[in-house]
Amino acid sequence: MKAIFLLTIGLVFIGVPAFGQTPAPTPEPTMTVDEYEPRSTLVVPQHPVTRAKYPFIDVHTHFNTLMSRDKLAELVHELDQINLSVAVDLSGKTGADLAAGVKNMKGAYPKRFVLFANLSYQDVDDPDYGRKAAARLEQDVKNGAQGLKIFKEHGLTIKDGAGQRIPTNDPRFDPIWAKCAELHIPVLIHTGEPRQFFEPQDRYNERWLELKQFPNRARPPSRYPSWEKIMGEQYALFAKHPRTTFIAAHLSWHGGDLASLGQILDTHPNMNVDIAAVLAELGRQPRFAREWFIRYQDRVLFGKDITDSFSEYHVYFRVLETSDEYFDYYRRRHAFWKMYGLALPDDVLKKLYYKNALRIIPGIDPTVFPQ
Numbered sequence: 361m362k363a364i365f366l367l368t369i370g371l372v373f374i375g376v377p378a379f380g381q382t383p384a385p386t387p388e389p390t391m392t393v394d395e396y397e398p399r400s401t402l403v404v405p406q407h408p409v410t411r412a413k414y415p416f417i418d419v420h421t422h423f424n425t426l427m428s429r430d431k432l433a434e435l436v437h438e439l440d441q442i443n444l445s446v447a448v449d450l451s452g453k454t455g456a457d458l459a460a461g462v463k464n465m466k467g468a469y470p471k472r473f474v475l476f477a478n479l480s481y482q483d484v485d486d487p488d489y490g491r492k493a494a495a496r497l498e499q500d501v502k503n504g505a506q507g508l509k510i511f512k513e514h515g516l517t518i519k520d521g522a523g524q525r526i527p528t529n530d531p532r533f534d535p536i537w538a539k540c541a542e543l544h545i546p547v548l549i550h551t552g553e554p555r556q557f558f559e560p561q562d563r564y565n566e567r568w569l570e571l572k573q574f575p576n577r578a579r580p581p582s583r584y585p586s587w588e589k590i591m592g593e594q595y596a597l598f599a600k601h602p603r604t605t606f607i608a609a610h611l612s613w614h615g616g617d618l619a620s621l622g623q624i625l626d627t628h629p630n631m632n633v634d635i636a637a638v639l640a641e642l643g644r645q646p647r648f649a650r651e652w653f654i655r656y657q658d659r660v661l662f663g664k665d666i667t668d669s670f671s672e673y674h675v676y677f678r679v680l681e682t683s684d685e686y687f688d689y690y691r692r693r694h695a696f697w698k699m700y701g702l703a704l705p706d707d708v709l710k711k712l713y714y715k716n717a718l719r720i721i722p723g724i725d726p727t728v729f730p731q
Contacts, residue, residue, distance in 0.1 A: 394569050397692070404685050409677035413706075415445035415729055416713035419548065419721070420609060420636035420663025422451045425461030425475060432468055439472065442673045445714070445728050448474040448721065450509035450548060454500055455480075462504030471725045476548060477505035479514070479536070485521040490535035497536060501543050506723045508540055510549040515593055516584070528590070529597040541603040546720050548634070550609040551594040553579060555616075558587040570693040587613075598628040605720055607632045607661060615641030618652045625659055632720065635676075635712075636663030640689050643679045643699030650702045657708045661716050680704050680712070 423435065439447060449465070452458045452475035465473040477500035483489055497508060515528030526532075528551055540547050556567035558579045565571065571578050579587075591613065598606055608631060614621035615638040625631055635642065642649045653660065664673060672690045682701035689695040704712070714729045 394572060400686065400698070402686055406687065407678070407682045407684050408674060409681055410671075410674050411441065412443040412673075412677050412713065413681055414710055414713045415443050416662055417446040417448065417717040417721075417724065418444055418664050419448045419607065419661045419717050420634050420665050421447045421449050422666055423447070423449050425449055425452060425465055427464070429468060432465065436469060436472060438670050442670060442677075444673070446472060446474060446717075446724055448476065448507070448548075448717075450476045451478070452476050452500075452505055452509070453478050454496055458500050458505055459503040466504060471728065474506045474721060474724060475504060476507040476509040477501070478509055478511070481518055484518070484526065484532070490532050493533075494535040494539035497539055498543065501545060505545070506721055507545045508536075508547045510547060510551075512550045512553065514549075515551055515590055516553075525585070528593040529600060534601070537597070537601040537604045540605075541601065544722055546605040546607055546632075548607040548609060549594065552587060552590040552613055553577070554613055555587050558584065567693070569696070573693055595624060595628060598631050602630050605630055605632070607634055607720070609634055609663070610636055610665075611638045611641070613638075618645070618648060622652060622656060625656055632659045632661060632716070634661045634663035636665035637694070639676055639679055640691075640695035640697075640699070642702065643675075643689065644695070644697050646679075646683075646700040646702050650704065653702065653704055653708055653712070657711050658716060660712055661720070662712050662714075675699065680709065 424431075427435070439445075449461070452461050454477050458475065458477050462475050465475065477497055479493055480496065483492065486492065497505075515526070518526050520526055528549075537547065554567060556565050557571065557577055558581075559565055561568060561571050561578055584590075594608065594612070606628075611618075611633050612621060612624065612631075614624070615635075621633070625633070662676075664676065667673070669690075675688075675690050678684055678687065679699055679701055681704065683703040684699075684701040686698045686700065689697075689699050710730065718724055718726050718729065
């Protein structure tokens with residue numbers, strides 16, 4: 361008996377469980393915080409949505425406008441599955457490229473696609489740049505463009521011949537904005553980046569994981585103007601051209617401060633917003649976001665932006681249409697938190713999905729949408 365006791369003590373001492381004891385669990389391999397992805401054990405009612413309640417217009421897509429007819433047919437099939445009736449492609453380019461894209465996409469599916477033109481900056485130092493760019497845009501509209509898309513480089517990284525950053529509201533572009541008002545086409549403008557990209561990349565930064573994965577997205581003050589300066593230039597542009605209709609992409613990067621966004625919309629009646637790539641902000645504040653959508657229901661358009669999988673749209677539908685709680689977003693670097701549904705009223709949902717876009721973007725056939 362004494363020998364058995366001493367053997368047991370020895371085995372415990374060297375890490376072997378004693379007789380009758382459960383072996384200790386094998387520890388997980390060491391991992392970093394950005395690999396940590398716990399599975400929720402919460403059990404709540406779930407109502408996944410794989411198809412939008414109403415046919416909708418996505419005002420913020422980027423496809424290859426010169427894709428083959430076979431690929432185009434595959435794309436239209438995918439759009440049909442989620443009830444996406446009209447896709448606005450913002451990468452239409454300009455000149456011959458724009459004309460070729462219109463011929464390819466609208467030639468095959470006249471009612472399914474809308475193309476927005478883009479600016480060329482090659483001659484931006486030309487003293488007559490504004491007039492020439494406006495003339496190019498007018499020709500693009502004659503060739504089938506139904507709006508103008510301004511990419512984030514405008515006001516952020518585009519420089520003149522002297523190496524100076526050109527502000528978003530630089531007067532050389534004034535003839536372009538005036539031409540848009542004259543032609544009654546909207547300007548969908550992406551200005552700046554998320555505020556967190558301009559902040560220190562430390563433990564307090566909500567986009568730390570994204571900045572770790574994509575270091576070139578950081579906007580340190582040593583190389584870029586402040587977020588406030590860049591966004592302020594955008595709002596100065598809106599104020600200077602009140603007859604031009606603007607759509608500020610990505611909720612104008614105010615998705616985390618909807619009260620301030622509301623004040624900006626109140627100040628600029630010609631400004632609208634889309635919700636592309638900022639659903640994560642809305643899904644974590646369902647009660648206030650719902651109130652905000654109801655108040656600004658005439659100023660918000662549906663947008664998704666670049667899509668890795670069409671199943672990503674399902675999360676948009678679920679946030680907008682249901683009152684579900686605590687479900688996953690589709691891209692962890694945007695949101696390490698869970699989503700909650702806004703359960704938007706039908707009249708608000710219709711405006712978001714298609715009515716506002718029909719009012720703002722010319723040339724879309726309204727007959728495929730409910731009244």
